[in-house]
Amino acid sequence: MESKRQQKFAGVIQQDLAGIFQREGMNYLPHTMVTITKVRVTPDLAIARVFLSFFNNTDNAQSLQTVKSHASEIRYKLGARIKDQVRVIPQLEFFVDDTSEYVERMDKIFDKISKEDRQPDTEEN
Incomplete structure (x- = not known):
């Protein structure tokens, strides 16, 4: 369970990283x-795990x-944005967020199940 402090700090990082990727992601x-x-x-607010x-x-x-190879540059730009709000700029670890792929896969499975012929319920005697 994340503390309020962690959640607030994560929100600040997410917002500033979004701005960095929006402006300089190309x-x-x-x-x-x-x-x-x-x-x-x-x-300890030393490591931020960022899901992309x-x-x-x-x-x-x-x-x-590619993003991982530019991690130090991205961290530097993040530091320039949040330096007045934090003591230490966290190390950034990047991961792929595959939630949307998971949702698509589950939707396909449910569609397949709904299209299959339903077995009639066994009759009670």
Whole structure:
């Protein structure tokens, strides 16, 4: 369970990272829209785990590697934005948020189940 402090700090990071990716994301990943879906912060606020979702993209793994290779630059830009609000700029760890893929997969499964012929209930004698 995250504390209110962690949640508030995660929200600040998410908002500022979203601005960074919105303005400068094309430098890292041209023709790809990057969305920060959630941020989780450790209790000591030293590490921020950032979950990303990529749109208009064919290879999420390659995009994640590209973002990870620019992590220090992104952290620097984040630090410039939040330096007056925090003591230490957290290390950034990036992950792919596959929630939308999971939802699509579950929708397909439910569609398949609903299209199958239903077995009639056994009659009680």
